[in-house]
Structures are given as C-alpha cells and as structure tokens.
Amino acid sequence: MSAPADFQNEIYLNGLGDALPGLPTDLTRLEALAEGRLSAQAFGYVAGAAGSEATARANREAFDRWRIVPRMLRDVAERDLSVEVLGTPMPAPVLLAPIGVQSILHPDGELATARAAAGTGLPVILSTASSYAMEEVAAAGGDGPRWYQLYWPKDRDLAVSLLDRARAAGYTALVVTLDTFTLAWRPRDLDQAYLPFLRGVGVANYFSDPVFQKAVGGPVTDENRSAALLHWVANFGNPSLTWADLAFLREHWDGPIALKGIQHPDDARRAVDAGMDGVIVSNHGGRQVDGAVASLDALPAVADAVGNRIAVLFDSGVRTGADAAKALALGARAVLVGRPYAYGLALGGEAGVRHVLRCLQAELELTMALAGLTRPAELDLDCLVRG
Numbered sequence: 266m267s268a269p270a271d272f273q274n275e276i277y278l279n280g281l282g283d284a285l286p287g288l289p290t291d292l293t294r295l296e297a298l299a300e301g302r303l304s305a306q307a308f309g310y311v312a313g314a315a316g317s318e319a320t321a322r323a324n325r326e327a328f329d330r331w332r333i334v335p336r337m338l339r340d341v342a343e344r345d346l347s348v349e350v351l352g353t354p355m356p357a358p359v360l361l362a363p364i365g366v367q368s369i370l371h372p373d374g375e376l377a378t379a380r381a382a383a384g385t386g387l388p389v390i391l392s393t394a395s396s397y398a399m400e401e402v403a404a405a406g407g408d409g410p411r412w413y414q415l416y417w418p419k420d421r422d423l424a425v426s427l428l429d430r431a432r433a434a435g436y437t438a439l440v441v442t443l444d445t446f447t448l449a450w451r452p453r454d455l456d457q458a459y460l461p462f463l464r465g466v467g468v469a470n471y472f473s474d475p476v477f478q479k480a481v482g483g484p485v486t487d488e489n490r491s492a493a494l495l496h497w498v499a500n501f502g503n504p505s506l507t508w509a510d511l512a513f514l515r516e517h518w519d520g521p522i523a524l525k526g527i528q529h530p531d532d533a534r535r536a537v538d539a540g541m542d543g544v545i546v547s548n549h550g551g552r553q554v555d556g557a558v559a560s561l562d563a564l565p566a567v568a569d570a571v572g573n574r575i576a577v578l579f580d581s582g583v584r585t586g587a588d589a590a591k592a593l594a595l596g597a598r599a600v601l602v603g604r605p606y607a608y609g610l611a612l613g614g615e616a617g618v619r620h621v622l623r624c625l626q627a628e629l630e631l632t633m634a635l636a637g638l639t640r641p642a643e644l645d646l647d648c649l650v651r652g
C-alpha cells in the first residue's frame with residue numbers, strides 16, 4: 266500500500282473511483298449517510314448513546330476547545346508515524362476500537378473489518394461480542410495485528426476458555442473493558458425494544474465455546490437456543506468484580522493487558538499498581554454514563570498520573586486526523602477509532618472500512634506535517650492552545 270499522504274495525490278489524480286461511490290473524505294459526514302443505509306434499529310444502536318446523549322456530544326465538543334498551533338520551517342520532508350504499543354508495531358498510532366455485533370452493519374461484519382485493517386497494518390481489537398467467532402476473524406485478518414477485547418463473564422471457566430482461544434488464534438494483547446458490565450440506559454434502543462443479542466447476533470464467541478456449550482447442555486440448536494441466550498444474558502458481565510480480581514487475569518493471560526474505560530487518575534494509578542501494561546481512557550463513546558466527563562477532558566490527568574510507566578491510549582469522539590493529533594498531544598500513545606469505521610462498514614463493507622482508515626491516517630499525517638511535526642512523539646502540550 267502507498268504511504269498515507271500519497272492517498273491524497275491518488276484521490277486528486279484519479280478520484281475515489283467506482284468502488285466507493287459517494288463516500289466522503291470528511292469522516293464526520295459518514296453518520297448521516299449511514300442512517301440512510303441501515304434499519305432504524307441498527308442505526309439507533311450504533312449512533313446512540315446513554316441517556317440524553319450529553320456525554321456523546323461532550324466528547325466531540327471537547328476537541329473543539331483545543332486548537333493546534335502550527336510551526337514553520339522545520340524540515341518535515343521525512344515523516345514516520347509508526348509506533349509500537351503493547352509490543353505491537355503499527356504504521357500509525359491508530360487502532361480499530363472493539364465494536365460488537367458488526368453483522369448488523371454488513372453481512373461480512375468483523376471479517377470485512379479484519380481484512381481492511383490487515384491491508385493497512387493497523388491493529389484490530391476484536392470484541393467478545395463479535396458476530397463471527399474469533400478464530401474466523403483471525404483467519405480473515407491473516408498476518409494483520411490483532412488484539413482481543415474481553416467482556417469478563419461471571420463464569421470463570423468461560424473467561425479462561427475465551428482467553429485460551431484468543432491466545433491460540435494469535436491475538437497478542439488483551440483489552441479488558443470495565444465500563445460495560447451491563448448496558449446503560451439507552452433510550453434509542455429502549456424505545457425500539459432493540460437488542461441485537463436477543464436475535465442471536467453478537468454471541469458467536471459464546472455459542473462456539475466448549476465451556477459455554479457444556480453449561481447449556483451441548484451445542485446450541487433450535488431446541489436450547491432460548492435457554493442459551495438467557496444463559497448469555499445472565500453471564501455477560503460481572504458487577505461484583507474489584508481491583509483484586511485483576512490478579513486472575515494476569516494468571517491466565519501471559520501477554521500485555523490494557524484496561525478500557527479508565528477516566529480517573531486514581532484508577533490509572535491502580536492499574537499501574539495491579540501490573541497492567543496500559544489503560545484506555547474511554548467513556549465508551551458516551552454509551553454508558555450520561556453526564557460523564559468528556560473523555561478528552563479526562564485524558565491529561567490520567568496521562569500525568571501514569572507518566573511513562575504504562576501505555577495510555579484514548580478513545581471516544583475521534584473523527585478526524587486533527588482529533589487524533591490533539592489526543593496524542595494531550596498524552597495518548599495511540600487512539601482508537603470507533604463509529605467512523607462502523608459507518609464505513611455499513612456504507613461499503615471492506616472497502617468502506619479501508620476508506621475510513623486510509624483517510625484518517627492520511628489526514629493525521631498531513632495535519633502533523635503542516636503543523637511542523639514528523640513523529641507522533643513530537644506531539645505534546647506545546648502544540649496546542651485552548652481555543
């Protein structure tokens with residue numbers, strides 16, 4: 266694949282081509298387009314957030330309160346956006362956030378996403394709630410880097426089985442999502458009485474799991490399907506977990522572990538103390554606690570608390586290259602992008618996801634170069650002012 270900034274020349278010279286009719290390069294426009302493609306229920310599930318959606322809006326507004334201050338005459342001819350995070354080298358500090366139930370967006374779901382990500386070399390973080398089993402997604406992604414996101418179920422044997430399978434399938438780092446042991450009050454889904462899982466979407470990793478199957482009396486068939494779904498609901502998350510339980514994960518996962526959903530600096534310190542390798546500053550795209558702090562506003566204090574001891578990643582609200590640059594300047598080692606690639610998937614399958622990733626990477630590289638920066642490590646608070 267050509268270097269990201271060459272993507273710009275390619276578009277000027279050849280246009281986006283027939284493969285992607287009408288897909289805009291301003292990624293903030295994808296949501297409105299995806300609305301026209303998806304059922305009202307699927308669109309509401311993806312675009313929606315908790316409560317009045319104030320936190321989802323705050324996530325975006327927080328980016329507007331920071332402005333980049335470009336610097337001139339700094340020889341930016343040679344640019345290198347590559348970084349290594351949790352042992353994974355990547356061509357740019359961008360990962361695909363775990364998004365469950367992707368077959369509600371496109372029939373190829375996570376398989377298309379994994380293929381698109383592998384083509385760019387950006388790591389994909391596969392959700393426990395994926396529509397295809399983790400082994401199938403790994404096969405689709407081939408040599409592409411992949412991490413596994415755990416929804417930590419009540420049944421400990423099931424948790425261990427999921428981790429063992431992820432390791433065997435080549436997922437190298439573990440992301441443990443802490444902010445979603447249960448789904449929040451989400452009016453769009455409540456008003457439409459819509460949960461994909463209750464239609465059997467997003468349960469592939471569970472239904473294919475030997476420990477899960479044993480618990481429901483054998484492979485899932487038409488006969489035990491309702492019982493299996495109820496078992497899934499009862500087991501999905503565990504609200505009684507505490508910091509002490511992290512020792513269990515350390516015992517059963519020998520690679521790097523990052524905790525996703527961290528917003529308070531004291532929690533970040535506890536992650537360091539618990540021997541974790543990273544934290545992901547995230548409020549789940551505003552989908553969990555309505556009224557919660559904008560994720561970008563939580564980032565500086567967490568970065569400060571952690572220093573260089575473990576990796577700090579960021580998500581919730583990244584839509585453009587400039588957004589990514591701001592999060593990196595505020596202390597993130599890399600950013601996760603969520604809804605934009607989900608909309609790319611809805612609008613164009615694998616090609617749609619590839620489009621989103623290439624646009625984001627190219628825009629980040631151009632933004633940095635034009636601001637006088639050649640490497641992600643050069644982004645710091647000196648690059649920003651309050652706007």
Ligand SMILES: Cc1cc2nc3c(=O)[nH]c(=O)nc-3n(C[C@H](O)[C@H](O)[C@H](O)COP(=O)(O)O)c2cc1C
Nearest residue numbers: 311362363364365392442549550581582602603604
């Ligand atoms: C439809 C949807 C499904 C999601 N599923 C998961 C999931 O299975 N696991 C997880 O850790 N986060 C999940 N998330 C949260 C994302 O990983 C990420 O934190 C969030 O989307 C980032 O915000 P953004 O969409 O504004 O980029 C989901 C988000 C969306 C929109």
Ligand SMILES: O=C(O)C(=O)c1ccccc1
Nearest residue numbers: 365366394445467549552
């Ligand atoms: O909808 C979500 O935000 C989410 O994280 C999730 C939780 C369970 C299954 C699929 C997605």
